[in-house]
Amino acid sequence: MNANQVYSHRRASCKIYVTDKAGMPVSNQKLSLKQTNHEFLFGCGAFDTIPYVNDDPQADKEFLKDRVDKWLALYNYGTLPFYLGKYEPEEGKPEETSRMNAAKFLNSHNVKVKGHPLCWHTACADWLMEYDNKTILEKQLKRIERDVTAFKGVIDMWDVINEVVIMPIFDKYDNAITRICKDKGRVGLVKEVFAAAKEANPDGIFLINDFNTSISYEILIDGCLNAGVPITAIGIQSHQHQGYWGAEKVHQVLERYEHFGLPIHFTENTLISGEIMPAHIEDLNDFQVPTWPTTPEGEERQMKEVEEMYRILFEHPKVEAITGWDFADGAWLGAPSGVIRKDNSVKPVYTRLKEMIKGEWWTDTEICTDENGYATVEGFKGDYIVTCDGKQASLKLSSGSKETKIVLE
Numbered sequence: 001m002n003a004n005q006v007y008s009h010r011r012a013s014c015k016i017y018v019t020d021k022a023g024m025p026v027s028n029q030k031l032s033l034k035q036t037n038h039e040f041l042f043g044c045g046a047f048d049t050i051p052y053v054n055d056d057p058q059a060d061k062e063f064l065k066d067r068v069d070k071w072l073a074l075y076n077y078g079t080l081p082f083y084l085g086k087y088e089p090e091e092g093k094p095e096e097t098s099r100m101n102a103a104k105f106l107n108s109h110n111v112k113v114k115g116h117p118l119c120w121h122t123a124c125a126d127w128l129m130e131y132d133n134k135t136i137l138e139k140q141l142k143r144i145e146r147d148v149t150a151f152k153g154v155i156d157m158w159d160v161i162n163e164v165v166i167m168p169i170f171d172k173y174d175n176a177i178t179r180i181c182k183d184k185g186r187v188g189l190v191k192e193v194f195a196a197a198k199e200a201n202p203d204g205i206f207l208i209n210d211f212n213t214s215i216s217y218e219i220l221i222d223g224c225l226n227a228g229v230p231i232t233a234i235g236i237q238s239h240q241h242q243g244y245w246g247a248e249k250v251h252q253v254l255e256r257y258e259h260f261g262l263p264i265h266f267t268e269n270t271l272i273s274g275e276i277m278p279a280h281i282e283d284l285n286d287f288q289v290p291t292w293p294t295t296p297e298g299e300e301r302q303m304k305e306v307e308e309m310y311r312i313l314f315e316h317p318k319v320e321a322i323t324g325w326d327f328a329d330g331a332w333l334g335a336p337s338g339v340i341r342k343d344n345s346v347k348p349v350y351t352r353l354k355e356m357i358k359g360e361w362w363t364d365t366e367i368c369t370d371e372n373g374y375a376t377v378e379g380f381k382g383d384y385i386v387t388c389d390g391k392q393a394s395l396k397l398s399s400g401s402k403e404t405k406i407v408l409e
Contacts, residue, residue: 014401025373032387039381041321046078083123117162121177128176148200157205165212209235235267241277265321273298274336294336303348
């Protein structure tokens with residue numbers, strides 16, 4: 001089976017009728033068809049865009065420009081942070097401007113943006129704990145309404161609630177969200193926060209997200225759907241600091257969640273290029289080492305593991321998005337978890353991903369119109385530019401593509 005057959009669900013065809021500005025058919029002409037974006041969401045954490053586009057006197061803008069340029073050359077989907085404790089460290093003073101600037105910058109480069117997360121027990125705001133549980137819930141829901149409304153049209157995709165499986169039994173430290181999750185129950189809280197998000201943006205894409213890929217998460221999702229929670233997509237975290245899951249587990253996780261019939265997003269994927277974290281560590285945050293360097297052997301391993309995992313996920317019809325969590329080494333936990341090194345030099349995994357995303361799974365070709373100005377376009381789903389004799393038109397290929405007229409200008 002060739003690549004086009006394996007990924008046939010990622011491809012589409014469309015009959016186009018090509019005219020000039022005067023409405024005359026462009027007959028018997030060669031057209032250049034160049035893809036400009038994927039429909040599939042190939043993403044990564046886009047945190048570095050915040051200091052880059054905002055007035056940050058400590059930022060090395062030249063260094064950040066190099067990093068952001070490399071990011072934009074690979075991805076079409078970025079995650080921005082909205083952890084309440086950092087986004088709104090002082091009640092009533094959210095960091096809206098910095099996130100809006102970053103999101104609009106990404107949008108201007110044809111990048112879809114997701115906000116992460118609207119509700120989470122970790123990185124929560126300490127000031128919330130000054131209130132009783134009824135008020136905490138009210139303020140949490142108002143936060144969702146405020147932020148989803150403010151960013152509507154710029155960010156229309158959100159991780160609404162994060163890591164609910166552990167939320168009511170989380171005991172590392174007291175926090176406001178665990179308190180209300182104990183009161184409302186998992187499904188009860190999920191229903192409340194999703195309702196608030198949906199009301200603020202009826203057309204938004206709203207995810208539930210978790211690192212727990214066991215039957216516990218499956219049961220939670222089932223309970224939420226039975227309760228009428230409007231979950232748009234299922235988020236799967238796949239931080240693999242303790243070693244690659246392997247193809248068998250990746251397939252098992254997909255089989256566990258595909259039966260819901262919802263899109264699946266791998267929201268936080270990590271494969272490292274250095275020493276593997278010991279297996280006895282239960283909470284990844286507990287692994288604290290002075291340095292965690294990348295190695296040549298680790299980089300080769302990382303490249304192979306990422307390639308295998310991306311191929312499995314891209315082949316699965318329910319998967320709509322893959323997000324690598326760290327773009328550069330040394331971010332979360334100081335791990336060698338990026339596709340570039342700390343100095344912005346690219347690792348083998350960056351090169352291999354680019355070969356796949358912008359090469360193997362990318363369509364640049366030539367076609368010819370017939371005597372009546374018609375041609376059939378086939379390629380990977382996404383956005384295209386059609387060019388003939390210096391004139392061009394845009395085209396979108398998707399599952400719903402039918403015969404369409406394009407005008408060369």
